[in-house]
Amino acid sequence: MTDPQPGWYSDPADPDRLRWWDGMRWTPAVQQRVTTPGERLATMDRTMGRLRARDPRPFGWLVVVVPVLAIVGGQLVLSGVSASLLPTGYAARISLVLALMAGAELFAGALGLLAARPVAARFGWGDAWGVRRPRLSDLAAAAAGVALVFATRMVIGVAAQVLTNGRAVQESSNLHLPRMPVLAALGFLVVAAVIAPVVEEFLFRGLLLRALARRWSFWPAAVASSAAFGLLHTYQVTTLLGAATLGLVVFLLGLVNCLLVRATDSIVPGIVVHAVFNALAVVVSILSAGG
Structure with missing residues (x-):
């Protein structure tokens, strides 16, 4: 040769x-x-290729398993425990629920950080997990992501309305907030639109997506990580139709955010998209409750 x-x-x-x-x-x-336009939309792929050239060892299965276990342990277990510990006073109940929600997300994030540290020590947090400082270009990417997620939700909403006479949309709602004081409403908004997007994007579009992309190509990694993201939200509703609808909506949100990570090599635009839709859901729920 x-x-x-x-x-x-x-x-x-x-x-x-x-x-x-x-x-x-x-x-x-x-x-x-x-680079061609297609190559510019695959920034993460080039970063992963550069990391493989430096060190071909995979990231390990720990950072694949931890995001799933962290969410299950942080949300399912703690929410189950909280149901038996809630005090009877209205203000005390709201305060405890808020504390448990924030604690579950922060617990999951802390586990993720611990699992991610060895790989970050090899490559740095930015290249390994897409944890980068916000850039002005992130706003344009986030705006495109919001538009794309909104379009997919409109399509699902119309299809669900036609095929199930609106049942699927009603049964897929995972946020039913009672009338509450202003401070409590602001607390829910902070948890849903600040803490949850940061932690969940780090776990799913940071750790899980990149760990899978290290072993597979982008699309299998994106579909698998988004499917896990969608499935781990279905417990929040009680019917099969509602779970399937909610799972599909969350799956598509995850898939769009995977595309944003691929294009920008950063989890920041996805955090913004996630925050926008969580904030809208909380505001609509609070207004519907008359709070």
């Missing part, structure tokens, strides 16, 4: 640039690769 002819080839250390091969060895001469 002969060596390649002299020329510009993909840099083994950085797929985003080209390096000159003189026929026998790599030289110090490099230049930026001219």
Whole structure:
């Protein structure tokens, strides 16, 4: 087998640039690769390729299992325990529910951080898990994500209305807030639109998506992580039709946010999209309750 002819080839250390091969060895001469629109929408793929070139070892199954167990343990177990511990006073009940909701999310996030640290030590938090500082371009990506999620929800809503005479939409609602004081409403908004989006995007579009993409290609990883995200929300409703509808809605939210991560190599735009829709759901529920 002969060596390649002299020329510009993909840099083994950085797929985003080209390096000159003189026929026998790599030289110090490099230049930026001219990317196509399709390549620019696969920024995460190039980062993952660069990480594989540096260290081919997988991220390990711990960071695949932890997001699922963290959500199950943090939300299902704690919510089940809380049902038997809730005090009888209205204000005390709301306060405890808020504390348990926030605690469940923070508990899941803490487990995720512990599981993610070894890989972050190898590659850095940004490249390993997409944990980057917000950028101005994230706003444009988030706006596109909000529009895309809104369009998918409209399609599902119309289809559910036609096929089930509205039953699917009614039974898929996972947020039924009673009339409550302003401070309590603000507390629910903080948990749903700030804490939950940050933690869940880190767990599912950070840890789970990237750990799976390290082993598979993007699309199988995106579908699998989004399916897990959708399934772990279905316990919040009581009927099969409602669970299937809610699972589909949440799955598509997860899939859109996977696309945003692929395009931007950051979980920040997905956090914004997640926060927008959670905030809208809370506001609509509170207004419907007359609070």
